[in-house]
Amino acid sequence: MDDMDFPTPDAEVESIAPSELKARIDGGEAVTLLDARMGSDYEEWRIDGENVESINVPYFEFLDEEIDEDVLAKIPDDREVTVLCAKGGASEFVAGALKDHGYDVNHLKDGMNGWARIYEAVEVERYDGAGTLVQYQRPSSGCLGYLVYDDGEAAVIDPLRAFTDRYLEDADELGVDLKYAIDTHVHADHISGVRTLAAEGVEGVEGVVPEAAVDRGVTYADELTLAEDGDEFRVGDATVETVSTPGHTSGMTSYLIDGELLATGDGLFVESVARPDLEEGDEGAEDAARQLYESLQERVLALPDDTLVGGAHFSDSAVPAEDGTYTAPIGELREEMAALTMDEDEFVELILSDMPPRPANYEDIIATNLGQQEADDEEAFELELGPNNCAASQESLAGD
Numbered sequence: 001m002d003d004m005d006f007p008t009p010d011a012e013v014e015s016i017a018p019s020e021l022k023a024r025i026d027g028g029e030a031v032t033l034l035d036a037r038m039g040s041d042y043e044e045w046r047i048d049g050e051n052v053e054s055i056n057v058p059y060f061e062f063l064d065e066e067i068d069e070d071v072l073a074k075i076p077d078d079r080e081v082t083v084l085c086a087k088g089g090a091s092e093f094v095a096g097a098l099k100d101h102g103y104d105v106n107h108l109k110d111g112m113n114g115w116a117r118i119y120e121a122v123e124v125e126r127y128d129g130a131g132t133l134v135q136y137q138r139p140s141s142g143c144l145g146y147l148v149y150d151d152g153e154a155a156v157i158d159p160l161r162a163f164t165d166r167y168l169e170d171a172d173e174l175g176v177d178l179k180y181a182i183d184t185h186v187h188a189d190h191i192s193g194v195r196t197l198a199a200e201g202v203e204g205v206e207g208v209v210p211e212a213a214v215d216r217g218v219t220y221a222d223e224l225t226l227a228e229d230g231d232e233f234r235v236g237d238a239t240v241e242t243v244s245t246p247g248h249t250s251g252m253t254s255y256l257i258d259g260e261l262l263a264t265g266d267g268l269f270v271e272s273v274a275r276p277d278l279e280e281g282d283e284g285a286e287d288a289a290r291q292l293y294e295s296l297q298e299r300v301l302a303l304p305d306d307t308l309v310g311g312a313h314f315s316d317s318a319v320p321a322e323d324g325t326y327t328a329p330i331g332e333l334r335e336e337m338a339a340l341t342m343d344e345d346e347f348v349e350l351i352l353s354d355m356p357p358r359p360a361n362y363e364d365i366i367a368t369n370l371g372q373q374e375a376d377d378e379e380a381f382e383l384e385l386g387p388n389n390c391a392a393s394q395e396s397l398a399g400d
Contacts, residue, residue, distance in 0.1 A: 011099040013092055015109040016082055018118050022139065025049045032076055034105075036062075036085045036094045037112070044360070045140075045386040047084070047115060048316055059090040062097045077103055084108035084115075116140040116385055119163050121147070121170065125323035126308060129258025130237035135310060135325045136163075142313045142388045143190055144326060146263050147171075150236025155180035157240075157255055157263045158312045159193035162381050167197065180233055182208040182240070184265025184312060185252045186216055188278045189359040189388040191380040192369050198224060208233065212244060213251025216279070219371035227253060245299050247292020248274035248390070254300070261308040261327065267292065268300055269311035270328045271318040271398045272391035273339055275355050278362060289348040301340060305331025313388045317396035336398040351392035360386040 025031055031052050035042050036059040046054055053076075061071045075081060075098065083098070083105055085091040091107040098105045108114065120137045127133040131150025138144075138160065146157040147170065154176040156167050171178040181197035198207025209218065211226035227233075229244035241256040248266040252274070255263045266274045273296065276288035300309070307330045314326040321327055334340050339350055359365070361383045367373045368380065375383060 011096045013095045013099060014106040015088075015092070016106050017109050018114040021047075021082065021108060021115075022118055025052060030079075032079055032081045034075060034081050034083045034094070034098075036083055036090050041086070044357075045112070047112075059085060059094055062094045067097060067101065072101060075103065080104045080106070082106055082108055085111045087111045087113050112140070112385070113381075116381070117162070119160075119166060122324045124261065124308070124310070124325050124327055126321070126327065127257070127260050129260035130239075131235065131258070133257060133261060135327065137314075137326070141189065141384065141386065142315055142318075144310065144312050144314060146257070146261075146310060148235055148238055148240065148257050149174055149176045150238045152176050153179045153235045155182060155233060155235045155240055156193075156197070157182045157257075158184055158187075158265065159197060160384075161191040161193040161196050161377070162384070164193045164196045167193070178205050179235060180206050180208055180240070182227070182233070182255060183210070183213075184254065184263065185210060185249045186213050186218070186366060186369050187266075187312075188362040188366050189313075189390055190384040191365060191375065194224070195220060195371070210242075210244075210251045210253035212246065212253065213249070216249070216251060217370050217372060229253075243299055245295040247276060247288055247295045249279045250288075250291075252295070256303075256307075259307070261310050262300065262303060262330075263310050263312075264300065265312045266390045267311070268296060268309055268333070269313060269315070269318065269391055270309065270326050270333065271315060271396040272393050273337075273351060273397065275390060275392045276351065277355060278358065278366075278390070285352060286348060289351055290344060292351075293344050293347045296340065301330060301334060303330055305329060305334070309333060313390050315388075315391055315396070319396075319398075333398070339397050350397075354393045354395070356389045356391070356393070359389045 033054045035056045042056040083091040083095040088111040095105040095107040121134045124133040134147040136145035181194045183194045194207045197205045207224035211228045214221045227242040231242040233240040238258040243254040245254045245267045277285040308327045310327045
């Protein structure tokens with residue numbers, strides 16, 4: 001859509017930065033959005049929130065010199081409306097057309113691409129281990145990562161390639177050296193930043209991937225450290241322990257940060273459990289689901305009840321903790337998520353019954369993360385746009 005050449009609107013149209021829109025939504029301000037993308041794109045991925053009213057009217061409805069009255073009737077004229085599209089070109093044109101008709105409008109700078117570049121860092125206040133633990137949050141896709149730092153050293157877990165510079169800049173601002181870049185598994189929804197951070201020129205960063213993931217066809221295993229169950233990585237006085245938790249994928253691995261928070265990757269989230277079909281498809285989903293059940297029961301739920309869980313994703317149905325992070329104690333999740341107390345057959349039936357569509361471009365993303373195909377930075381960014389869909393259900397399983 002935004003590759004088209006749209007005429008510059010006669011009316012001057014103000015733009016709003018994605019970060020400002022996010023702040024308004026987070027602050028509880030009522031926000032009205034006019035999404036000018038095609039209906040299929042809108043249905044797959046859009047900006048939502050309890051205080052967000054979202055309307056979809058594709059940009060082509062505004063191309064005629066005289067806009068149809070039925071189209072205008074869909075758009076509120078008693079409040080400010082923010083128009084958005086994919087990259088910002090169509091939305092500026094549409095906003096200009098509406099302003100000429102007397103509407104109070106602005107448009108989202110850089111569109112959904114700009115929204116996808118928001119990346120926030122929130123301290124995990126309940127973490128009681130050595131050093132400080134931060135959760136990175138990407139609201140556009142629900143991707144989560146973790147930075148633990150102590151005594152001049154730091155490690156990042158599940159870094160995104162799109163934010164490689166951010167991790168290095170954060171480490172520099174904190175006065176620490178980024179020692180490790182660690183992946184929990186071969187991701188299917190975003191391009192990993194581990195290889196980039198560990199590449200020649202980023203001195204001192206040791207890339208770590210699960211040894212169990214290598215059998216999937218990782219082409220660069222000899223360039224990185226392979227983590228096996230029980231391996232430990234020291235970050236100052238903090239310990240990051242490797243915990244094998246297969247199920248979502250055969251190589252799915254969690255990392256226990258100083259005995260206080262288990263970074264579960266895509267094994268367990270605060271609102272759901274993993275989907276089991278992204279590696280072997282529908283045919284292998286049942287076996288993977290049974291493997292996931294065993295991992296959750298024997299490796300995750302066996303930890304003390306006050307151990308925090310922090311997944312690699314959150315969905316729109318997830319509720320953040322008081323500190324703003326998507327973390328929760330294991331005991332609380334056991335009480336709130338019936339799936340965690342079911343017997344194996346019930347569990348398998350549940351998580352196979354309501355899986356959402358697979359992540360957009362997941363086959364290309366997996367191949368890129370395995371090193372089997374290449375993508376430049378812009379191609380990588382475009383591949384991962386959209387929702388993550390790595391949980392077993394689109395709705396929250398917590399509170400059942």
